[in-house]
Amino acid sequence: MTAAWVGVCCSQPPCITVSLRAATYSHGNIVERRAFTVNIPSDRYLKETDYIGIVSGRDTDKFSATKLTPVKSDLVDAPYVKEFPLILECKLRHTIELGLHTQFIGEIIDAKADETVLENGLPDMRKVNPFLYAPIARKYYSVGKYLGDAHDVGKQL
Amino acid sequence: MTAAWVGVCCSQPPCITVSLRAATYSHGNIVERRAFTVNIPSDRYLKETDYIGIVSGRDTDKFSATKLTPVKSDLVDAPYVKEFPLILECKLRHTIELGLHTQFIGEIIDAKADETVLENGLPDMRKVNPFLYAPIARKYYSVGKYLGDAHDVGKQL
Numbered sequence: 088m089t090a091a092w093v094g095v096c097c098s099q100p101p102c103i104t105v106s107l108r109a110a111t112y113s114h115g116n117i118v119e120r121r122a123f124t125v126n127i128p129s130d131r132y133l134k135e136t137d138y139i140g141i142v143s144g145r146d147t148d149k150f151s152a153t154k155l156t157p158v159k160s161d162l163v164d165a166p167y168v169k170e171f172p173l174i175l176e177c178k179l180r181h182t183i184e185l186g187l188h189t190q191f192i193g194e195i196i197d198a199k200a201d202e203t204v205l206e207n208g209l210p211d212m213r214k215v216n217p218f219l220y221a222p223i224a225r226k227y228y229s230v231g232k233y234l235g236d237a238h239d240v241g242k243q244l
Numbered sequence: 245m246t247a248a249w250v251g252v253c254c255s256q257p258p259c260i261t262v263s264l265r266a267a268t269y270s271h272g273n274i275v276e277r278r279a280f281t282v283n284i285p286s287d288r289y290l291k292e293t294d295y296i297g298i299v300s301g302r303d304t305d306k307f308s309a310t311k312l313t314p315v316k317s318d319l320v321d322a323p324y325v326k327e328f329p330l331i332l333e334c335k336l337r338h339t340i341e342l343g344l345h346t347q348f349i350g351e352i353i354d355a356k357a358d359e360t361v362l363e364n365g366l367p368d369m370r371k372v373n374p375f376l377y378a379p380i381a382r383k384y385y386s387v388g389k390y391l392g393d394a395h396d397v398g399k400q401l
Contacts, residue, residue, distance in 0.1 A: 094251025095379070096263040097342035104261055104347070106253040133391055137398030153401065181340060185254035185349070190261070192342065212378045218391055219376075221369045222252070225395060231388030234290055234375055238382060241294030244310065 088113040089140030091220055092188060093125065101195040103177060106188040112144040117179060117191055122163035125193075127173035129204075129216045130229055137227070162196045172215050174199040245270040246297030248377055249345060250282065258352040260334060263345040269301040274336060274348050279320035282350075284330035286361075286373045287386055294384070319353045329358040329372050 090113075092106035103125055107114045117123045128136045135153040142149065150157045156169035160176045167174045177193025184190075204214040212230060219228040234240075247270075249263035260282055264271045274280045285293045292310040299306065307314045313326035317333045324331045334350025341347075361371040369387060376385040391397075 092252045092254070094253075094261060095249045096251075096261060096347045097249070097345040099344040100342075102342050102345075104251060104253060130391065134397050134401045137392070137394055137396070138401045139398070141395055141398045181342075183338060183340070183349070185257075185259050185338075187256040188254040188259075190253045190349075192340070192347070206381075209380055212376075212381065212383065212385060219369075219387060220394060223366055224363075224369065226369065226393055227391040227397070228369060229388035229391055230376060231386035234287065234384040234386055235294070236383055237294055237377060238298055239294070240291050240384070241296070241298045244291045244295045 088144065089136055091222055096192060102180065102192050103175060103195055104190055104192050106185070106190045108188055114189060116165075118182070120164045121179040122160075122165045123177050123179070123191065123193055124160055124163065124165045124167040125175040125177065126168040126171040127215060127217050128168075128171050130218045131216075132170065133218060133227060160197075167199070172201040172204040173210055173217075245301065246293055248379055253349060259337065259349050260332060260352055261347055261349050263342070263347045265345055271346060273322075275339070277321045278336040279317075279322045280334050280336070280348065280350055281317055281320065281322045281324040282332040282334060283325040283328040284372060284374050285325075285328050287375045288373075289327065290375060290384060317354075324356075329361040330367055330374075331356040 088111060090105055094104050096102050096104045138153055139149050157166040158169045160167055163176045163178055175195045176197040178196050179191055180194050181192040200210045204210050247262055251261050253259050253261045295310055296306050314323040315326045317324055320333045320335055332352045333354040335353050336348055337351050338349035357367045361367050
């Protein structure tokens with residue numbers, strides 16, 4: 088599924104939070120498998136990513152419809168998208184019912200990056216080239232220009 | 245403080261997650277006040293925002309050093325930054341110890357937006373003009389070009 092409410096929530100152990108409505112097909116899968124993957128698309132997959140957020144896995148084979156390729160994860164019981172440049176394999180650690188959304192906190196067990204998006208061995212923003220989602224307005228934006236280094240530009244104040 | 249691990253985690257009630265290391269000054273403040281604000285800077289405040297992430301509130305008056313203006317929140321016991329275009333006043337609802345970071349989940353009690361960033365009564369990405377942070381690489385990026393509407397571009401697949 089395409090999820091908007093996602094974010095890092097711990098550095099050590101590395102954890103990521105994904106909040107889903109109980110009505111979604113993915114919600115049931117995560118509860119059952121106690122695992123999930125987070126797949127970061129590059130902007131060339133904007134249409135596929137949006138499509139995956141429109142239809143439900145209950146009645147549509149999203150991999151087949153988008154011509155994306157499911158791959159079995161190495162370490163967790165969940166598939167990932169072969170064509171997406173950055174993949175996080177996660178084991179479910181906490182489930183917190185907040186209201187309309189359930190917050191799932193997963194420990195990142197493995198991170199995979201396509202060789203082509205690496206710079207000095209780490210994923211590079213320019214090369215991953217992900218895109219942003221503005222909720223409510225429901226608009227997508229690209230990543231813009233480099234503005235400066237963190238823990239550095241502030242020294243010029 | 246400047247926080248990297250932040251994200252929406254529920255739509256109803258509206259909740260936001262902020263994960264901080266126990267060593268930070270803000271961590272103690274949130275535990276004590278059971279409240280916090282989230283302040284979204286526009287890119288004209290890049291240097292100030294970075295500076296706020298370099299120094300500690302234990303030994304530096306960050307408002308004074310950055311010439312930003314603290315304002316007492318209307319509904320929660322925490323200040324906000326007058327100059328930043330988008331403010332969320334939050335009451336602490338959940339505290340989850342994850343490891344190096346503590347995850348604070350706050351219910352958004354009020355949202356304030358500068359009149360100049362509104363479009364049809366809602367904050368507009370182009371007008372708020374926030375910026376992105378790439379962790380590990382520690383680089384800031386602007387928001388780039390509009391790519392399309394969500395729940396729409398996928399129909400062209």
